[in-house]
Amino acid sequence: MREIGLDELPVGSSSTIRSILGQGRQARELLTLGLVPGVAVRVLRRAFGGDPLEVSAGGHPLCLRREQSRQVRVTAVCAAS
């Protein structure tokens, strides 16, 4: 299955996290708050201009910048379900 960045996931669609790119603190912050491989993730909305994003990971809402969301690799989905 194809892998894309969380930033490419359309608003309203869900997917599963495959991996978190990057090393060190930047990646650790994401992991700590529950953006972990295997977890279901869903893009709830984007702010004006598409950045930052609000996502739900494992059922809990979080917001993060687009740049950070690129580090979160998810399974590609066909279209908003």
Next chain:
Amino acid sequence: MPQRPLVAVLGAPNTGKSTVFNRLTGLRQKTGNYPGVTVERITGRARIGSAEVDVVDLPGTYSLAADSAESSVALDAILGTAAGLRRPDALLLVADASNLRRSLHLFSQSRELGLPVAVALNMQDVAQGRGTEIDAARLAAQIGAPVVPMTANRGKGIEKLRGMLERLLSQAAPEPERAMPEVRRAALELAGRINAPGMAMLALERAIIDQDGEFERRLLAICGPQAKRALERARGQALKSAGGPSLQSCEAERRYQLADQWLKGALIAGPPDAGIRESRLERAVNHPVLGAVVFLGVMGAVFQAVFAWAAPLMEAISGLFETVGARALSILPPGALASLLVDGLWSGVGAVMVFLPQIVILFALVLFLEDCGYLARAAFLMDRLLRLCGMSGQSFIPLLSGFACAVPAIMSTRVIGARRPRLATIVAIPLMTCSARLPVYALLISGFVPPAHYLNGWINLHGLLLLGLYLLGIAGGALSAVLTRRAALRGGRDFFLMEMPPFRWPNPRVLGLKLLGRAKVFLVRAGTVIAAACLAIWALGYFPRSEAIQQEFAEQRAALAVQQEDAEGAKRALRRINAQERSAQLEHSFLGRIGKFIEPAFRPLGWDWRVSASVAAGFPAREVVIGVMGTVYALGADAGNEAGLRDRLRESRWPDGRPVFTLAMALGLLVFYAFALQCVSTVAVIGRETNSWRWAAGAWIYMTGFAWLAGMLTYQLAR
């Protein structure tokens, strides 16, 4: 005597950790700082069963990976390596029942620390409101630790918690089950290879897992850079047996799997996925266009409310202080003591109290919006804009607080996770129009800007100018943040990662306690400095006394007594003579001399020595400026009378007869006042929060220079 047992309270931010702590200890708590870091240390004492127990409220942290100052301190405190704190005997983990996965992730780290751990399953009300039902007994069986369900902000479950802590303290720590045994093995081996005194085994484990983390930094600081190779080897060895892209990813994955497994075993009813069921209110607030409209509406309403509600209270307070002061002056024998008590001390206290209504109202609204979850949405909306200025969405709440008082606002920048945006925010906050700037704005605008109305009186020029000054402050703050990032904080990648709290009604008690805390910060940290500044300025303006001036005015008074016109006229003449004497004495005083000494520096802004002296007096605390002007311009007994002061300013002349206060000069003065960092408390709090006096001094020099330049340009262009 055996030492009292120590319980450490651990938990993520927003889990009600401090509320649990407050309920346990009541008012018997002490606050201070951990040495060297700006993290608050809160300790207290609780009665558990028949014994007294010490309790420490650890800083909120999502994980024991030491990435923030808060989490480093938390882990140090647990390991017994925090300065001035012994190793605790037990841990109380406060978990958020409505967000249990994340709390269980922290639990899986906590149970490896070699201490007995208990879980306070807090926020039951929020969880139930969202349809989450958790069986505490089953959860306890799953995780192998006692669990007490509670709703701490209503006091539910506290007695049970005490009973549980009593049992917990009599137990030995269970043998830890490790999520990362490979790392343990690697850490043991690493400990055999290098000599790292003061690093506990757990600290070595964190150093291996957390690449570029705090404990790696410490290890290299203790053992020197050659330890890097040993560390890399330990890392490689652990990763080889663990598998996966990195140890930290592997750790998070395993711990969250554990959390999910535990949760599955204890969950009776689960919540729907967040975002599927949103209320109409949430949909409106989150809508890209409607949300922006709501945001502007909310902000407008906040400022409107602050002005509308605070004005009558402020008038009442200043009126009270004046009446009492005038009464006291008429009773006390005239002389230095009466002047010290009334003009120095009493008006100093008044200068602080008069700002309290505005500050309390604005903070009440900010705290309400924060606790009900709205300001997190505002931060989400504003992140893009704030990022352009080198700040982040999390800067929004501290910046908004800056409109009340910069001191608590700068302290609240601790929520900003990333260092560079936090420093940029600290530099921007002092330029937000704090309540103390308002009286000078009001005086100068009403005195020197001609009134004008547009659109059938809907818009008036004075209001427009005031709004302009607020916007000028915001623009100045943005510019400062940008320049700071360019000049001193280049590079680095910022991040912005924030939990989105659900909308909920704030608890009035919790809100009240927080508001009390903010008001206390203003009164203690800022208020004492303001009052002391008032006293110092009084002394500078009172001494030295000139005998010759006293003599001269005594003669005038004697002449007046001989003339004996009508009683009313004599009284008025006497008052005028008294005021002129005070003014003459002030010109002779240290403050007058300072004003004359610095006058040349402010000539390009069109200020004479009187204005220079008044503004100079405002450098310790800008609150005193109006009061000093009252004395400088010989206002006499009715020093607080704004209309009187306005007339005196209009009459003020240069030696050649030109008026000092022209429109151009008033505008320049307004701009100077908007930008100058005239507040010692703010400078001090910048120093404390950045842990560097260079930042404090730099901010002061930069803002004062900028204020001078902007004031000068305004005056010269408007002339």
